[in-house]
Amino acid sequence: MRERKDSWSQSDDSLLSDIALDYIRTGKTQLQAFEKVSEALNRTPAACGFRWNSTLRHKFAKEIDEAKIIRYSLKDKLSKKVAKQDENNLSVISIDLVLISLLNIKREYEEMKQMLLEKEKTIQEYEAKNTPDIKEVLSDDMKNFLRILGKSTLIDNFPQSKKEEPAI
Numbered sequence: 001m002r003e004r005k006d007s008w009s010q011s012d013d014s015l016l017s018d019i020a021l022d023y024i025r026t027g028k029t030q031l032q033a034f035e036k037v038s039e040a041l042n043r044t045p046a047a048c049g050f051r052w053n054s055t056l057r058h059k060f061a062k063e064i065d066e067a068k069i070i071r072y073s074l075k076d077k078l079s080k081k082v083a084k085q086d087e088n089n090l091s092v093i094s095i096d097l098v099l100i101s102l103l104n105i106k107r108e109y110e111e112m113k114q115m116l117l118e119k120e121k122t123i124q125e126y127e128a129k130n131t132p133d134i135k136e137v138l139s140d141d142m143k144n145f146l147r148i149l150g151k152s153t154l155i156d157n158f159p160q161s162k163k164e165e166p167a168i
Contacts, residue, residue: 008051012041016048017056017063024067065104072097 016037023033034048041048057064 006043008055013051013056015040016052017060020052020056021060021063021067024064025070027071061107062104065100065107069097069100069104072100 016033019037020030020033023030023036030052031045031049034045034052037043037048038045
């Protein structure tokens with residue numbers, strides 16, 4: 001099958017994601033990023049936007065959230081709203097920053113939960129593979145029991161000697 005002439009290469013995707021994330025970090029719009037990338041790649045801004053939204057944005061969700069946090073913290077630092085003192089001498093933090101942080105924590109929790117489920121499944125599969133068959137265990141136990149029983153009959157066949165009274 002032939003490759004399309006207008007297909008996206010890994011370097012095209014890399015350039016698009018780098019510029020889009022940089023524009024998000026610095027507070028510029030994604031549309032501006034698509035215009036800049038379109039000039040470099042000789043594509044339309046719409047094509048760049050479609051590629052970003054349909055393919056790349058999902059792969060870079062964590063980086064986008066981090067870029068937004070940086071953008072908000074820079075924006076807040078510039079406007080001196082990050083940590084102003086109120087009458088109770090408590091720090092006030094931007095609600096957007098708190099929400100983004102909570103969303104990041106939730107996403108990380110979901111990822112960790114999924115990893116844990118995968119690891120538990122792997123452990124169960126390993127245990128299922130490496131647990132001896134119950135018939136084998138029972139047959140080994142039965143063999144040991146018969147061996148012990150055989151030894152006990154040998155002991156029973158020994159002549160009984162008189163038990164000596166212990167000396168006191």
